[in-house]
Amino acid sequence: MKITTKRFCLSSEAKNSNGFHVRSTGIELVDYNANPLLLWMHKRPKGEHKNEVLPIGNVVEIELVDGKLYGRLAFDESDPFAMSLYEKVENGTLRMVSAGLIPLTWGTDDNGDVWLETSKLKEMSLVDIGSNAEAISVALYDPESDLKINLSLKEIITNLKPENNMKLIQLSALAVLPLLQLKESATEDETIGAIQELVTLADTQKTTIDALTAEKKVAEDALAAEVKLASEAKVITLMDDAETKGKFVKGDRAKWVTLAEKDFEGTKAILDTMVESKSVTSQMKVETADEALLKLSYDELDKSNQLMKLKEENLPAFQEKYKAKFNKDYEGK
16 A cells, blocks of 8 residues: 555535535444445446456554544555546545545534534545535435435435434436336335335344344353353362372362363363372371271281281281291292
8 A cells, every 4th residue: 555645625514515514523434444445436346347447445543633634545555546646636636535424413503504423425526527615525425225315405405304214315317216116207206115114124124124123132141150150160170080199188179170161271281290299188087997907916806807807907917917927938929
């Protein structure tokens, strides 16, 4: 991308040639910043022929200063036409840009002037002639059909009246007739009726989509709860097993639970490599049993069938009792 040395005023609050103002602070930029297209004269390619004018670049370094939106134009260096426009910008031949906006809300000020209070920036275009003294032009898009619209000041004022429940948007003839599947000879009543049908259809579809979205969220929440419970059960089982085997003391359990909740598999792998530890009680039981055997004589051990047990568990003690019994060393193993 080749960025111009000049910074452009993308939008100001001066009255444009359509007779209304655009509130700079009311322009939403989130969607545009994700795809900051720069077009030529608001021409959007439709993929119908190979000679279409494609997007010529992007708008970068967008910032709001003193009620005006500024930015720099970055041209696609791989596009010869875009680079020819870049040269015209740099030499001062082309000096104007135009904001392609989706209107959201309108209003009037104390002087009766009409304001586009909130809008979404859809695209920016380099143009030959702007619509006000500050070189700012405005193109409006219908938010439903995504088609460019021609909206007169009279229609905007009509839309501001409280008794009007339906926003009046006059599409160009070439755009509205195919959309409504009407003939060019269609009457005004037929056109309004077709528009109303579209609006009703759109409302119905929106209601259906909202309902499906709500159902989807309920299902997703239920699934998430089940997954959470299953995960918690796995952690509890792992902790119980490790604690029983003496791999950590009871006071450290909370620390191990935290680790397992963050990384179950990693924590399990660590615990699996740890050596099991016998409890103090179990060790005492073994020691008590050994002491009991040591108190018995060779004959007593033999009579109680514990002689071989002593030999297996404590060979030196067995050898000592053997020698005491037979007065000779035990030569076996």
